[in-house]
Amino acid sequence: MVAPASTQRVRDAAEPVVATAGLVLEDVAVARAGKRSVVRLVIDLDEDAVGSLDLDTLADVSRDVGTALDDTDAVAGEYTLEVSTPGTSRPLTEPRHFKRARTRLVRLAMVDGSSAFGRLLAVEGDTLVLGPVDPANGRDTTGDPTRVPLADVARGLVEVELSRVTTDDDSDEEA
Template sequence: MRGKTAEDLKLLDLLDPVAEAAGYEIVRLRLMGGAERRRLQIMAERPDGEMNVEDCTRLSRKISEVMDAADPISGEYVLEVSSPGIDRPLTRPKDFETYEGYEIKLELDRLAEGRKRFRGVLAGLEGDQIGVDLEGEAETAMIPLAWIVEAKLVLTDDLMKRGAETRAARIASEQQTTE
């Protein structure tokens, strides 16, 4: 889920160690566009889940150095490094643990109960499956991680409240360290 194509996965193999050495984790990588002008989009964060503009700039410079030396993409491309945002993609097992209780959208690579798309409340991670409480269903649906093509948080009031509380705690912590 962190990369969609074989080319994405090769780039992750190259760039994961770069990000980790700089103190970041790549949440998702996508190389988009055709043969002409391509876009390498990298969503990343620090281990604490934060990612500010300075972090994006720092990681972008580190990645650019390696990309210039290794030259793994033929032709021109634009590098974009960003935070995953509030309504972030869920790509790693720890994401499914961290955001338990929040509403998510899922897309699967196969039909399950006659459909590929689901929306519900994330009920957690159990082994290599996630639990999702689907509206109108009595039992929690268990979906193998291997079947998930895309998973994303839904922007809700609860999620926005969590984001605001996280920002407030970070600002309070920063103010204490400067005093």
């Protein structure tokens, strides 16, 4: 285990670089691996962005963070820098996580033990707006959205969609 002061030095050096790129530093971890340290950063798009962080941007930020770490001697000795995004397996625990998951299928475990499933259409203040989805096939269906107070959610997960199914109304092509 590496001292928290080392982790804070890495955060202090990396955060301005990540922010300058218009991104958010989600997590910092520093661990010993033999004679060297492994520095792991998790970065993400701003909460208002929809979509994914592209690999070119991730590579650019990684290079710039590496330079900042070297310039500030934030890590003693040799280190390996690993920069990644949260990915779909990240539990949705904070309002910004839910905002980043807009347009995605989500499964919510509620505080009362029940669950909810739908397409996250919006986060309005402290309320999630879920569009109706057929749980059997993940297709969007018609109907009124469901509003779920964030305070009622114990945890949320993004459901992976290998290919988003479109309805006839969504397609411009002739059948």
